[in-house]
Amino acid sequence: MLSERETQFYIGGNWHEPVNVMRLPVVDPASEQVIGHVAAGTANDVDVAAAAARQAFPAFSKASVSERLGLLGRMHALLKERAETFAEALVMEMGAAISFARASQVPFATEHIRVQMEILEKYRFLTIEGRTATVKEAIGVCALITPWNWPLYQITAKVAPAIAAGCTIVLKPSELSPYTALLFAELMHDAGIPAGVFNLVNGTGESVGAALASHPDVDMISITGSTRAGVLVAQAAAPTVKRVVQELGGKSPNILLDDANFSEAVAKGVLAGMRNVGQSCSAPTRMLVPAHRLDQVEELASATARAIRVGAPLDPSTDMGPIANRAQFERVQVMIQAGIDDGAKLLCGGLGRPAGLESGFFTQPTIFSKVTSDMRIAREEIFGPVISIMPYKDDEEAIAIANDTVYGLGAHVQSSDPERARRVAARIRAGQVHINYPAWDGAAAFGGYKRSGNGREYGVYGLEEYLETKSILGY
Missing domain, CATH: 3.40.309.10 (Aldehyde Dehydrogenase; Chain A, domain 2)
Incomplete structure (x- = not known):
């Protein structure tokens, strides 16, 4: 199934085969052999994906908590059902030991979805004190840039809270370990994601990542990667004053x-x-x-x-x-x-x-x-x-x-x-x-001081990164 998706993007609820684009090799690190290729997206592909996400945002941001819980529940069930397929993909694309993929990489990724379901059930999007109401609303279109070292785990750590918040998404996984992301896009489609709510564009940080960071239709960007990559994303995002969440390097x-x-x-x-x-x-x-x-x-x-x-x-x-x-x-x-x-x-x-x-x-x-x-x-x-x-x-x-x-x-x-x-x-x-x-x-806040980043992921702290705060006085 994966072979027919390798060079495709998932945009607006459909799979698209980009034309006249470069192909990026995927290398099995255990054999050093090229085992496939993915399409290298461009700024034009980002434009199409961002437009799809922007168009889907008004309706999805108003989806009820029960609707979002239902979607997360289907995602969770499908990921558990397909756990072995994801584990085998992790072996192929990044050389994870199969025992570790089965015991940690996939179960922890699944847990990120479950934790967000648990939080969403009890989260108060409206609080009132005196005559002032505080409303938490979805921030908008979110660009999510994920790394090669925990490919599936970092996807669910970002996608699950974004969905819980009512945001729409453009995902750019690492081009070095892209197979789990393609499998995840299939999972999202099969879970019944509304068209445009989740979009996937493969490619390099220099092209797709940079285009997402600077895109005027992207309201927030969340990146897990090197400190150098995080700095470049923040610089590119600055002119459009979008929210930037970074989980970067460490020396613990x-x-x-x-x-x-x-x-x-x-x-x-x-x-x-x-x-x-x-x-x-x-x-x-x-x-x-x-x-x-x-x-x-x-x-x-x-x-x-x-x-x-x-x-x-x-x-x-x-x-x-x-x-x-x-x-x-x-x-x-x-x-x-x-x-x-x-x-x-x-x-x-x-x-x-x-x-x-x-x-x-x-x-x-x-x-x-x-x-x-x-x-x-x-x-x-x-x-x-x-x-x-x-x-x-x-x-x-x-x-x-x-x-x-x-x-x-x-x-x-x-x-x-x-x-x-x-x-x-x-x-x-x-x-x-x-x-x-x-x-x-999976509910403990995760993120860094100093050059390890800004913002937090996981649990309620991760959810709130995808929310804006509105005060209504005289409520």
Whole structure:
């Protein structure tokens, strides 16, 4: 089914085959082979999609809560029904290990829809205090730009609240991992989305992304991507004064306080930092540990990393597949070399592919120790399975190191004393802090301080990004 959709866009309730457009290759990162092509959209395609979304907005923004709940419910049911198809697409387009796609990538994406249904059922779009009413209304046409590392998860994190709010949508997924987006457009059609409410245009950030960011008919743009991409989008959006929500880069710290259970905290910290092959903007890749426990941490961390099974992503026993694309694979290799050049202590992993893997964008799980804040591997986002262990002398220094970054997306704190952990968490300048590796919460606000972005996603906080606030006095 996907093959006939590869070079099509979904606009105004129908599939369109653009003519005389470039085709962009889709590469299987495990084999390095081209497995398909998608159409590279242009500003003209964006014009058509934005017009369809604009035309659909007046009616859809007035749809009742029950109508929007019904639509979200059908989306949720279809995603659960087609979970294996989406999981297999994630393996093809970005090399996700099938076990991880099944256990995390798809279920968490499904949960974003369920959470929005739960919120929509009880959300108060009208509140009255005295003679003043406050009304929350759909902001309008929303351009959604999603990344290659969590392709489906980030689509539902944006589409579900936009639908719940009554907005209309133009989606531009990453051209590097576009198959889940095409499958999602089919799902939206089969869920009975009104024509023009959801539109999909594939293409590059330089063409489609830029056209959406500057488009006068787009009222809001939400982007998940690199800080560089977020800056370009904000600059392009400024002349039309549209709302810009950005979830960007990170360099998240993981502070292990001296009273933590180290045998558990170190192992879980390595796995958290290398989850999704380290390709998560909030991955805790800076492990901050007491200097007097450094030898113990090095031993525990190395043992955990060496036990990670890297291999064919379709093998259910594989823990870690390849890096998602060539450019990122090469970036990770450059940063591993930078760690070596800067004098960090290489504990395990290193340059090149793991033994026995001669092709594919496979990378060795790599851990450096004795990393200092002036090293590139401590300052720049690597986006690969690379952990930097950084020693500290006391809690004050740990907090200072944690905050010594231009980013502020996520952070972790480990301690056997909950109150002590809370005190440290309160002082970390990041949008989300995890204490003792809690379960993922799809309703918890997610977003960044500093250069990690603006605005919040997930839960009620994500919904409200898609709403305008109107005061009516004398109500």
